[in-house]
Structures are given as C-alpha cells and as structure tokens.
Amino acid sequence: MRCVGLEPIYNEKSRILILGTMPGAKSLECGEYYSDKKNVFWKILFEIFQEKEIYDYKDKKQFLLEHHIALWDVLKECDRDKKDGSESSSDRYIYNDIPNDISTIIKESNIETIVLNGKTKSKGIRSRNPYKYYMKYIYENVKITPVLLPSTSGVNTHCSFEDKVKIWSDVLK
Numbered sequence: 001m002r003c004v005g006l007e008p009i010y011n012e013k014s015r016i017l018i019l020g021t022m023p024g025a026k027s028l029e030c031g032e033y034y035s036d037k038k039n040v041f042w043k044i045l046f047e048i049f050q051e052k053e054i055y056d057y058k059d060k061k062q063f064l065l066e067h068h069i070a071l072w073d074v075l076k077e078c079d080r081d082k083k084d085g086s087e088s089s090s091d092r093y094i095y096n097d098i099p100n101d102i103s104t105i106i107k108e109s110n111i112e113t114i115v116l117n118g119k120t121k122s123k124g125i126r127s128r129n130p131y132k133y134y135m136k137y138i139y140e141n142v143k144i145t146p147v148l149l150p151s152t153s154g155v156n157t158h159c160s161f162e163d164k165v166k167i168w169s170d171v172l173k
Contacts (some may be wrong), residue, residue: 001081005100009061010037010070014109014173017070017102019131019146020117022078022094032057033071038154040161041117045069069172070109074116074133075099078100099137106142114144118151126162147171 003022010017025038034041035057042060046053049067054060064071079095105111116130134146149168150159159167 001079002077003080005073005075006031006033006051006076008070008072008100008105009033010066010072010105010109010164011065012109013030013068014065014070014105016113016115017067017072017105017111018117019102019134020073021132022073022075022080023134032060034128034152036154039139039152039153040154040164043166044152044165045160046173047104048172052125068110068173070105070111072100072102074099075139089165097133099133102138103141106144111144113171114142116146116148118148118153 006023006027009031010137022035023033024036029035043053045051045063045067048061051063054063075094076098078094080093081093081125114134118130131146131148137147149171150163151162
C-alpha cells in the first residue's frame with residue numbers, strides 16, 4: 001500500500017523537531033499524527049508539560065506550537081505492507097521510500113534539536129527505523145545530530161510509560 005505522509009506542524013518559534021518514520025495506518029486514515037490509541041505520544045507530552053489530556057486535534061497542534069515543538073516524519077512517501085499484501089504500520093515493511101525535505105522547517109524556524117521517535121540505531125540491511133532514514137536522507141543536509149528517544153508505539157514494551165516520560169522529559173524540557 002502506498003503511504004503519503006501528513007503535513008508538518010511547526011512555526012517560526014519551533015525549537016525542537018520530533019520526527020517519526022511515517023505515520024501509522026490509523027493516523028493516515030484520520031489525517032492526524034499519533035491517532036492510534038495504543039501509541040502514548042500525546043500522553044507522554046501531556047505528562048511532561050503537566051497538561052490535561054487534549055482530545056481535539058486542532059488543540060493538540062496548538063499545544064505543540066505553544067511548547068515550541070515541531071512534528072513531522074523522515075519519509076514523505078513509501079510503500080508499506082507485508083509480504084502477504086496485508087496492511088501494516090510497522091517500519092520494517094517500508095520500501096520504495098522518498099524523504100521529506102526537512103531543510104524547509106530548519107530555515108523557517110529555530111530548530112536546535114532534532115528528536116527521533118524510536119531509539120534503535122540501524123542494525124543490518126533489513127533494519128527500518130527513523131535513525132536509518134534520517135542518516136540516509138537528511139543528516140548530510142542539516143548537520144544536526146539527532147537525539148534518539150524510545151518509541152512511543154504501543155508495541156514498544158521494552159520501556160515502561162514512566163521511563164519513557166522521564167527520558168523524553170530530559171530532552172523536551
């Protein structure tokens with residue numbers, strides 16, 4: 001299945017850019033970042049900034065901007081499906097990838113830190129994660145070494161919610 005990413009969220013005051021690889025199927029269907037209820041991205045940010053949970057997506061975008069956070073993905077487009085043709089949101093099924101032009105956000109904002117949502121450095125030819133794509137397509141153009149943080153995905157059980165909040169907080173605050 002061909003996936004086309006979402007538009008970036010940022011403004012001229014954004015200082016931290018959080019990058020994923022490509023939104024999951026539910027997010028693409030809804031047109032909203034991190035809309036899968038199993039993903040704890042929004043819960044982590046609300047916890048860090050001591051905000052009540054926000055449900056309206058327009059308000060979530062405003063919340064990011066108020067905290068000088070930009071949000072986008074490394075990939076603009078890709079194919080993503082399992083060998084049997086079924087749909088998947090996993091990065092490991094990505095192929096035929098095309099990167100986003102991150103330089104636009106860098107030029108139009110005050111980005112000092114780039115965070116990758118997914119802590120794994122590339123391990124082998126079959127590895128698929130934001131770090132691999134960032135280093136392949138983006139680093140050479142922006143020269144900002146990314147900070148790797150634990151994935152907020154619901155399938156990441158290697159790190160507790162509390163640990164994720166602590167680790168993400170150290171970078172975002």
